[in-house]
Amino acid sequence: MTVTPTPWPAGVPGWADITVTDLGPTQRFYGGLLGWHLRPGQPETDGYVLATVDGYVVAGIRVSDVPQPAAWCVYLATDDIAASVATAVGAGATVALGPVSVLSLGRMALLSDPTGALVGLWEAGDHTGWELTDAPGAFVWAEQMSHDPAAARRFYTELFGYEQQDMSAPDFTYTSLSVGGTPAAGIGGYGPGAGDVPAAWTWYLAVQDADAVAPRVAELGGEVVSGPEDTPYGRMLLVRGPAGEVLALLQAPEEDVVA
Template identity: 75%
Template structure:
């Protein structure tokens, strides 16, 4: 388990949030599936909702009247969101929002990377991002998948100087991106059967038992996309929430949950 009162190192995924038009179905889904509770911010925050686990922040929800493409936005930590955004633009990104100052909480930007995936940048102020990781109901991993993983690797390494470890296999392209000798995130390529699936970041949340979680998904208003299936890193279940967003759930091996 990791508790983080300090800012996450630059380049490490530090937060995820999502815009929804209806809050209640999303709260019911994640509350029932992952045990999240929800704290609604004051008017100064626009009613931003923080999902918590045992009092620790694990994700965010914003409510908008105008529908927008559903999906979780993964934020990579940065020490200087303005400088990182400028590098991103030079490397081929498009700015969707920001950089903006969010009260005293921090500063953020949202970009479209050169492969078409949405990604956020977060410079911590009073809010560092998720406050607990690597426990059931909390973040454990994030990865970007696209049809051009080489372009994605070049882009993100230009932003954060990641160390790269090739983990590819026949018909499978994947690179672990590291900071200071520790894995931070992954970049992979879609297989031949993926068709026109758009590039996207996906974050993984730990669960105690993937097979026990799977039957709950439909009853809570979601849909099982794939799995549960065994992988070298745990038993993985891909689900779609009530707003159409996709989330990966992973039952980690016993030796990975220390």
């Protein structure tokens, strides 16, 4: 478990949020599955809700009357959002929003990377990002998957100067990106059976028991897309939430669990 009240280092995933039109199903799903408690933000945040675990902020939920495709947006931390956006555009990204200031909370931008995946950038102000990681119900990993992982690697490495570790196998393309020697995120390639699945960032949240969680997904209004299955990094399942959003749940290997 990691608790931090300080801004995340540049290039490290530091926040995730989603926009939904109905908070009720989302509250029921994540509260029942991951133990989230939802805390309304300040009135001036226009319907933005903070999800907490044991009092620590772990995610954001925006409620809007305007229907839009539901998906979790992963934000990468930056120390200078204007410079990061300029670098991203020069490397082939398209700006979808910003940079814009969000009260005194920080500054944000949304980009479409060269493979078409949406990614956020966050320059911390009063809001430093998630306060809890590597604990049940909280962030543990994030990765970008596309049909052109080489283009994705070039883009994100140019953006944040990541160190790369190739973890590919004969039927699997994957690179771990690190900041200062600490793994930050992954870049992977879809297999031949993926069809026209669009490029996307997916975040992983920790669970204590993937097999116990799996049957509850449907009970709470979601759907198990795949798993649970064993991976080198723990037991994983991919799920779809009540608004159609996709996320991954990961049970750490036994030797990695801290009591």
